[in-house]
Amino acid sequence: MADKKERICIIGGGPAGISAAMYLQKRGYRDYEIYERQNKVGGKCFSPEIEVNGEKRSYETGAIMGAKTYYAVHELEQFAGITHDGPEMRRMYRNSDGQEIFPFDPQKEFTVQKLAGLVRIKSQMKKLVRIMNTKYKGYDLYGHVGVAQGRYSGLSKEEHRALHRVSGVNQNLKDLALPFDEFCRKNGVEDVMKIWLAPYTSFGYGYFDEIPAAYVMKYLDTTTAIEFIAMRLWTWKNGTQSIYESVNQKLAHPAHLNTEVVKIERPADGKIYVTVREYRLDENGKETGMSVEHTEEFDKLIVTTPLDRFLKYADADETENELFSKIRHEKYVDFIAKFRENDGPTISGYIFDNMTPEKRGHAMVYYHRWKDLGDSCPCSVYALRNHKGDEDVPYDWTIRTMSDDMAICGFPVKERLYEQETYYCPHVTPDDYAAGWYDRLDAHQGTRGTYYAGEILSFGDMEDTCASSRDIVGRFF
Numbered sequence: 502m503a504d505k506k507e508r509i510c511i512i513g514g515g516p517a518g519i520s521a522a523m524y525l526q527k528r529g530y531r532d533y534e535i536y537e538r539q540n541k542v543g544g545k546c547f548s549p550e551i552e553v554n555g556e557k558r559s560y561e562t563g564a565i566m567g568a569k570t571y572y573a574v575h576e577l578e579q580f581a582g583i584t585h586d587g588p589e590m591r592r593m594y595r596n597s598d599g600q601e602i603f604p605f606d607p608q609k610e611f612t613v614q615k616l617a618g619l620v621r622i623k624s625q626m627k628k629l630v631r632i633m634n635t636k637y638k639g640y641d642l643y644g645h646v647g648v649a650q651g652r653y654s655g656l657s658k659e660e661h662r663a664l665h666r667v668s669g670v671n672q673n674l675k676d677l678a679l680p681f682d683e684f685c686r687k688n689g690v691e692d693v694m695k696i697w698l699a700p701y702t703s704f705g706y707g708y709f710d711e712i713p714a715a716y717v718m719k720y721l722d723t724t725t726a727i728e729f730i731a732m733r734l735w736t737w738k739n740g741t742q743s744i745y746e747s748v749n750q751k752l753a754h755p756a757h758l759n760t761e762v763v764k765i766e767r768p769a770d771g772k773i774y775v776t777v778r779e780y781r782l783d784e785n786g787k788e789t790g791m792s793v794e795h796t797e798e799f800d801k802l803i804v805t806t807p808l809d810r811f812l813k814y815a816d817a818d819e820t821e822n823e824l825f826s827k828i829r830h831e832k833y834v835d836f837i838a839k840f841r842e843n844d845g846p847t848i849s850g851y852i853f854d855n856m857t858p859e860k861r862g863h864a865m866v867y868y869h870r871w872k873d874l875g876d877s878c879p880c881s882v883y884a885l886r887n888h889k890g891d892e893d894v895p896y897d898w899t900i901r902t903m904s905d906d907m908a909i910c911g912f913p914v915k916e917r918l919y920e921q922e923t924y925y926c927p928h929v930t931p932d933d934y935a936a937g938w939y940d941r942l943d944a945h946q947g948t949r950g951t952y953y954a955g956e957i958l959s960f961g962d963m964e965d966t967c968a969s970s971r972d973i974v975g976r977f978f
């Protein structure tokens with residue numbers, strides 16, 4: 502192991518960067534710096550406070566929830582001395598006409614066909630749980646190393662040995678490179694897509710004909726999926742951002758905010774030169790438009806920010822150029838809305854018909870956070886605007902359409918408080934996955950002192966990004 506005196510640069514103060522620093526610190530490293538472009542840590546965990554009826558509370562524009570399978574996030578909670586103490590998740594279902602529907606309740610809107618459909622889903626769910634634990638043994642690890650070659654190697658997600666390193670051989674794992682719809686058809690479990698659809702597609706992770714099954718099943722492993730179905734979910738009173746703010750406060754070296762990494766040079770002397778641009782703020786904390794740049798010297802670099810964008814400011818080598826230019830991401834749009842007086846939702850809703858590629862740009866889900874605020878609670882509304890092989894629907898059209906969809910559901914938007922499109926769920930295509938993209942990335946870890954972490958390593962959620970940081974620090978530091 503290294504002498505732990507090395508100077509380490511972490512790019513990005515999102516869940517991956519903050520957790521990488523925590524794991525480094527736990528292993529005895531003290532000489533690290535985190536650079537974060539924004540004026541806060543947490544990245545896509547952004548939980549602004551909004552005042553309603555004279556009281557300020559947290560709302561979510563990014564990550565909302567976890568589950569009991571969030572083992573790495575739980576390590577962060579313990580480090581920070583906080584817990585998942587947020588409001589209970591509640592939901593209902595609607596069709597695109599805004600009518601309430603009961604797709605999974607056999608008693609409501611009873612027909613023989615519906616009952617038969619539900620029986621089929623239940624038996625296919627059982628089959629999926631069985632084959633994932635047998636035929637696809639080793640699927641539920643963080644990360645994708647070896648999968649395309651029929652191996653597994655990484656930290657386990659299984660409860661009794663969570664976050665322990667396991668490895669083995671299983672040729673069937675190669676099937677995980679298939680698009681999820683093909684994977685389901687191949688295994689005769691196509692009806693389970695109806696269950697996986699809401700927590701997958703409506704949460705912005707793409708459509709089942711374009712995303713390798715590996716991503717779907719590593720995020721919604723059968724235990725986590727069951728927790729979603731039963732709504733046994735974790736939330737945080739002060740928002741998911743508070744996890745990373747609390748950890749950051751306990752770090753020996755909290756993140757440098759308003760500081761963007763603009764250049765990386767890794768010459769043959771073995772050092773890494775990182776140029777950062779610090780944005781100057783006025784007395785109200787607003788950027789003045791002025792900035793200063795300086796260059797720092799490091800021994801190692803952990804990149805937790807989008808790797809395809811890393812190519813724009815780093816002295817990328819041939820392998821980095823080739824691998825990172827293959828990365829795709831989703832265009833996930835969301836806003837927080839206030840609704841007309843007494844006309845807002847009182848519970849979260851999934852709009853099932855809108856979760857198809859043809860309906861991209863339409864609202865798929867909305868999140869009602871505070872039950873006691875009833876119809877005056879501002880809600881977050883979400884849509885995807887891209888699908889493989891189709892033209893993206895325009896951003897402005899998406900925002901208008903999402904508002905129209907809420908009105909159709911009976912909730913006319915009065916005001917949008919925040920709106921954004923995020924670089925979401927970076928992934929590679931089924932073909933690139935099958936061709937061993939992840940094994941080539943893994944083989945490149947450590948070249949010129951550089952390590953890659955963040956969403957692409959395993960999956961675009963808090964747990965997988967934090968666990969990937971644990972894995973990288975555990976293996977290489």
Ligand SMILES: Cc1cc2nc3c(=O)[nH]c(=O)nc-3n(C[C@H](O)[C@H](O)[C@H](O)COP(=O)(O)OP(=O)(O)OC[C@H]3O[C@@H](n4cnc5c(N)ncnc54)[C@H](O)[C@@H]3O)c2cc1C
Pocket residue numbers: 512513514515516517518536537538539542543544545546562563564565566567704760761762763805806807833835923925954955956960961962963964966
């Ligand atoms: C709408 C939405 C809903 C979500 N819901 C959930 C959920 O319910 N549960 C869940 O687990 N996850 C959810 N997620 C996903 C989760 O938020 C992300 O997977 C997680 O934040 C990824 O962490 P990261 O650190 O890899 O990247 P990010 O969170 O994107 O953080 C990267 C950071 O790097 C900074 N940065 C980028 N470039 C530079 C640079 N050159 N220099 C310095 N800093 C830079 C960025 O400002 C950012 O802060 C959701 C995300 C969104 C957007």
